[in-house]
Amino acid sequence: MVRILHPLLLAGIVLPVLPAQPPQWITPPITGPGLEQRTFESTAAKARISYFVSLPETYSRDTRVRFPVLYWLHGTGGGGAGVAFLSSWFRDAALEGRIPAMIVVFPNGLRSSMWCDSKDGSVPMETIVIKELIPHVDASLRTVASRNGRILEGFSMGGYGAARLGFRNAELFAAISILAAGPLDLEFRGPRTRANPAERDSILKQVYGGDMEYFRAMSPITLAEQCAASVRGKLLIRLAAGTRDSTFQLNRLFHEHLDRLKVTHSFAAPEGVAHDPRALLAALGDGNWEFYRAALRK
DSSP states (O other): OOOOOOGGGSOOOOOOOOSOOOOOOSOOOOOOTTEEEEEEEETTTTEEEEEEEEOOTTTTTOTTOOBOEEEEEOOTTOSHHHHHHHHHHHHHHHHTTSSOOOEEEEOOOTTTOTTSBOTTSSOBHHHIIIIIIHHHHHHHSOBOOSGGGEEEEEETHHHHHHHHHHHHTGGGOSEEEEESOOOOSSSOOOHHHHHOHHHHHHHHHHHHTTOHHHHHHHSHHHHHHHHHHHHTTTOEEEEEOOTTSTTHHHHHHHHHHHHHTTOOOEEEOOTTOOSOHHHHHHHTTHHHHHHHHHHHHO
């Protein structure tokens, strides 16, 4: 019998990780205008967990106003290096009138959680974000505590996380933004995997318990198929990856996958942009800001 492969099985990407370490639930502090490090008690992780929140310039002045929230999921490595830049990026855009004033929350996704509940239960990352962090933020800050006031976005591993968390929890978000997501294949093999297969094996063991069926079940590819009916017409979805990005071909195939599923979305492929969130966001131009404006008009 000839096995017909799904087109997304034919290529892959994996993100680099370090050897297994105890979860760093409290990350080093980062400073910046309007930027705060906060913590909450996680029942799921049995630990206190930190996150960063960027408050708009008007938050302390407009004390009766509630603000929408953008949840921004980082890539492999912890994402700390990008928090100050992204906080200023969104804060300045609001001051310039490019987007509505909004709170930006940067969850702590550890170095390589893949924004999944690990199979062995040791890192229940999806549960932490969806069941604990979002309710905590709504209880702690003046948020628009409904799906119309929430956007989910991420880059690289965070783009993978935004896709899978967004599809599985469409009732919580107005929009999801999937930037240079990876890994978007069903075999967990690709250029960077071939260069360092130990990295792939480490993530596969730590997150998915060495179980490829669990990996496939957690994949945005699988979840898009399972959740297509629940997201059609309900979520504003965008994909973006630069043409020089190692994730580009898989993101293009994922775009085609969503087309086949009749899941409406946009797909941007800026020419010459590599795997760099700053360059990608800048290359999207005003279309980037229009995405947030449109999401919050819904």
